[in-house]
Amino acid sequence: MRVLGIEGTAWCASAALYDAETDAVLIESDPYEPDSGGIHPREAAEHMSEAIPEVVDDVLTAAEAEYGPNAVDAVAFSRGPGLGPCLRIVGTAARALAGTLSVPLVGVNHMVAHLEIGRHRSGFDNPVCLNASGANAHLLGYHDGRYRVLGETMDAGVGNALDKFTRHVGWSHPGGPKVEAAAAEFAAAAGGRGDGSRDGDGDGSRVGDGDEDRSRDGDGDESRVGDGDGNGNSGSVAAADLLDLPYVVKGMDFSFSGISSAANDAADDGVPVEEICFSLQEHVFAMLTEVSERALSLTGADELVLGGGVAQNDRLREMLAAMCEARGAEFHAPEPRFLRDNAGMIAVLGAKMAASGDTIPIAESRVDPDFRPDQVPVTWRSGESVARERGGSEPDGAERDPEADRRGAEATVTVTGTGDERRVIKRRVEKAYRHPELDRTLRRDRTVAEARLTSEARRAGVPTPLVYDVDLSDATLTLGYVGERDLAAALDERPIEAVGRYLARLHGAGIVHGDPTTRNVRVSPGGEKVGRSVGGPEATPETYLIDFGLGYHTGHVEDHAMDLHVFEGSIRATATDPEPLIAAFEAGYDAAGDGEVLDRLRDVADRGRYR
Numbered sequence: 001m002r003v004l005g006i007e008g009t010a011w012c013a014s015a016a017l018y019d020a021e022t023d024a025v026l027i028e029s030d031p032y033e034p035d036s037g038g039i040h041p042r043e044a045a046e047h048m049s050e051a052i053p054e055v056v057d058d059v060l061t062a063a064e065a066e067y068g069p070n071a072v073d074a075v076a077f078s079r080g081p082g083l084g085p086c087l088r089i090v091g092t093a094a095r096a097l098a099g100t101l102s103v104p105l106v107g108v109n110h111m112v113a114h115l116e117i118g119r120h121r122s123g124f125d126n127p128v129c130l131n132a133s134g135a136n137a138h139l140l141g142y143h144d145g146r147y148r149v150l151g152e153t154m155d156a157g158v159g160n161a162l163d164k165f166t167r168h169v170g171w172s173h174p175g176g177p178k179v180e181a182a183a184a185e186f187a188a189a190a191g192g193r194g195d196g197s198r199d200g201d202g203d204g205s206r207v208g209d210g211d212e213d214r215s216r217d218g219d220g221d222e223s224r225v226g227d228g229d230g231n232g233n234s235g236s237v238a239a240a241d242l243l244d245l246p247y248v249v250k251g252m253d254f255s256f257s258g259i260s261s262a263a264n265d266a267a268d269d270g271v272p273v274e275e276i277c278f279s280l281q282e283h284v285f286a287m288l289t290e291v292s293e294r295a296l297s298l299t300g301a302d303e304l305v306l307g308g309g310v311a312q313n314d315r316l317r318e319m320l321a322a323m324c325e326a327r328g329a330e331f332h333a334p335e336p337r338f339l340r341d342n343a344g345m346i347a348v349l350g351a352k353m354a355a356s357g358d359t360i361p362i363a364e365s366r367v368d369p370d371f372r373p374d375q376v377p378v379t380w381r382s383g384e385s386v387a388r389e390r391g392g393s394e395p396d397g398a399e400r401d402p403e404a405d406r407r408g409a410e411a412t413v414t415v416t417g418t419g420d421e422r423r424v425i426k427r428r429v430e431k432a433y434r435h436p437e438l439d440r441t442l443r444r445d446r447t448v449a450e451a452r453l454t455s456e457a458r459r460a461g462v463p464t465p466l467v468y469d470v471d472l473s474d475a476t477l478t479l480g481y482v483g484e485r486d487l488a489a490a491l492d493e494r495p496i497e498a499v500g501r502y503l504a505r506l507h508g509a510g511i512v513h514g515d516p517t518t519r520n521v522r523v524s525p526g527g528e529k530v531g532r533s534v535g536g537p538e539a540t541p542e543t544y545l546i547d548f549g550l551g552y553h554t555g556h557v558e559d560h561a562m563d564l565h566v567f568e569g570s571i572r573a574t575a576t577d578p579e580p581l582i583a584a585f586e587a588g589y590d591a592a593g594d595g596e597v598l599d600r601l602r603d604v605a606d607r608g609r610y611r
C-alpha cells in the first residue's frame with residue numbers, strides 16, 4: 001500500500017508518500033516563518049493555502065514518475081489538533097484529492113502520529129511516548145484500545161514555553177533551536193569542551209527527503225544519543241552554573257507558566273541570555289524526563305519513544321537516554337525529519353489505519369482543532385494479543401516477595417526486619433541525567449518535605465507510616481512498613497473512597513500530597529476501618545498514604561483540586577473501567593471535604609486539554 005499524507009496543523013505545510021512495502025518515506029515540506037513574533041493564525045492559513053497545493057503536487061509528481069498513474073492507494077490528513085483555519089485548508093485539499101484519485105480518505109490525529117512514528121521506527125511493542133512539541137507536552141500509554149494521557153502540561157506546550165522566552169528577548173520564531181544553541185555555548189564556555197557547533201538550523205527550509213538527513217548533525221542517528229561521559233551529563237553541563245528557576249511537577253503533570261515568567265524576569269534583570277537558556281533547558285527537560293520516568297514506573301513499561309519538534313533538542317534526548325539506560329529501559333527518538341511536524345508521520349499512520357479499514361466518509365471528515373489523542377480508537381493495534389498489554393502496574397502483587405527491594409521512579413526502597421519491626425529504608429538516588437545542583441536540591445528538599453508531611457498528615461488523621469530516621473546527607477528516610485500492597489496492584493472502590501476522605505482531611509489541614517497516585521497508596525485488605533486515632537498496634541488501617549516528597553502547605557483551592565486531578569489521572573491511566581472508581585473517590589472527598597475543590601477539579605481537568 002502507498003499512502004499520500006498531508007500535514008498543515010500550524011506552521012509546516014507538508015506532503016509525503018509512504019510505501020508500506022519498502023518502508024520508504026518521501027517528504028516535501030514548506031515551513032511558514034513569521035517575520036516577527038510567534039505564529040499568526042491568519043498568516044499561517046495563508047501560507048497553507050499557497051504551499052499545500054505545491055508540496056502535494058511535488059510529491060504526486062514524484063510518486064507517479066516512480067509508480068505510474070495508480071501510485072496512491074489512500075489519502076491521509078491531519079484532522080487535529082491544530083489551528084482551525086490551517087486545518088480546514090488541509091481538510092479541503094485532502095477531500096478533493098481523495099475524490100480526484102478515487103481512493104479512501106484517512107483522518108489522522110496529529111499527536112498520535114507523533115507517537116506512532118516513533119513506535120514504527122523503533123519496532124518497540126508497547127512503549128510509553130513523550131510528545132514534546134510546540135503546542136503540546138504529554139505522556140501517552142496504550143491501554144485497552146486507546147492511548148491514555150498519563151500526564152500533561154497544565155498550561156503551555158513545551159516548545160511554546162521556550163518560544164515565549166525567545167520572543168521576550170526579541171529572537172525570531174521558532175525559538176527552540178536558538179535556546180539550544182545558546183545553552184550549548186554557555187555550557188561549552190563553562191566546561192571547556194562541549195558542542196557549541198549546533199547552529200540552530202532547526203526547522204529547516206524547503207527540503208526533500210535525503211537532503212534533510214545531512215542538514216543537521218546527528219540527524220542520521222535514530223537510536224541512542226547522549227554524547228556525554230556515559231552518565232548522561234556531559235562534563236560541560238555539570239560544570240556550568242545553574243540559575244534557580246521554578247520546577248513544577250505534580251504526579252505526572254507539570255507546569256511551565258512559572259518558569260516562563262521567571263526566565264523573562266531574569267532577562268529583564270540583566271542576567272545573560274545564554275545563562276538563562278541553559279538553566280531553562282536544564283529545568284524544563286529535567287521535568288519532562290522525571291515525568292517520563294514516573295510513567296515508565298507506573299505502567300511497568302520498559303520502552304520509551306520521543307516525538308514532537310522539541311525532540312530535536314540534543315540535550316533533551318541525552319537526558320531521556322540516560323534516564324532509560326539507568327533503569328534498563330529502551331529509548332528511541334526518530335530522526336529529526338520525523339520529529340518536527342511533517343507529513344511522513346501522517347502517511348505512515350494513515351497506512352496502518354487504512355490497512356485496518358479505518359477510513360472515513362467525506363461527510364464525516366470534519367477537522368477538529370481540539371482533537372485529543374485519547375479520543376482515537378486505536379484500530380490498527382487490535383490484532384495484538386492481550387498478553388502484550390500491561391494492565392497497569394503490578395509492582396507489589398501478592399505473589400511477589402514482600403522483602404524484595406523495589407524501585408520507584410525516584411527512590412530505591414529496601415525492607416528490613418519482621419513483624420512490627422519491619423522498616424522501609426527509602427533512598428532518593430542520584431539522577432545522572434539532571435544537573436548535579438538541581439539533583440542535590442530536589443533530593444534534599446523532597447526528603448525534608450516527606451519526613452515533615454508524613455508526620456503532619458498522621459497528626460491530621462491520615463494513616464501514614466511512622467518516620468524513624470532522616471539522613472539528609474544521603475537523602476534517606478527510615479519509615480514504618482505499612483499495608484500489604486500498592487493500591488495500583490488491585491484497584492478497588494473501598495480503599496479509593498478512603499483516599500478521597502484522607503485527601504479531604506489533608507487539605508483541611510492545609511497540606512497537599514503533590515503526588516497522590518495509586519502507587520502511593522498502600523492497602524491491607526481486611527484491615528479495620530479506623531478514625532482519627534491511628535498508628536497504635538491494635539489499630540490497623542486499611543488504607544495508607546505514602547510518599548509525601550512533592551507535598552507542601554497551601555490553602556489554595558486550586559492546589560487541592562490539582563491533587564484530585566492527579567489521583568484521578570492515575571486511575572484513568574490504568575483502570576479498564578475508571579468511572580465507578582472515580583465516583584467512589586469523589587464521594588469520599590465530598591463526604592469529608594470542601595465542595596468548592598470538587599467544582600474546581602472540573603476546571604482543572606478542562607484546562608489540561610489542548611487549546
Ligand SMILES: C[C@@H](O)[C@H](NC(=O)OP(=O)(O)OC[C@H]1O[C@@H](n2cnc3c(N)ncnc32)[C@H](O)[C@@H]1O)C(=O)O
Nearest residue numbers: 009010133134135136159174176202309310313340341
Ligand atoms: C498541533 C501541532 O500543530 C503542533 N506542532 C508543533 O508544535 O510543531 P513541532 O514541529 O512539533 O514543534 C515545534 C516546536 O519545536 C521547537 N523546536 C524546534 N527545534 C528545537 C530544538 N532544537 N530545541 C528545542 N525546541 C525546538 C520550536 O521552537 C517549536 O516550538 C504540536 O505538535 O503540538
Ligand SMILES: Nc1ncnc2c1ncn2[C@@H]1O[C@H](COP(=O)(O)OP(=O)(O)OP(=O)(O)O)[C@@H](O)[C@H]1O
Nearest residue numbers: 297408409410411413424465479480481482519547
Ligand atoms: N512505608 C512503606 N511501607 C510499605 N511499602 C512501602 C513504603 N514506602 C514505600 N513502599 C513501597 O515502595 C514503593 C516505592 O516507594 P515510594 O513511592 O515512596 O518511592 P518513589 O520512588 O517516590 O516512587 P514513585 O515516584 O514511583 O511514586 C511503593 O510503591 C511501595 O510499594
Ligand SMILES: [Fe+2]
Nearest residue numbers: 133308309341
Ligand atoms: Fe506537532
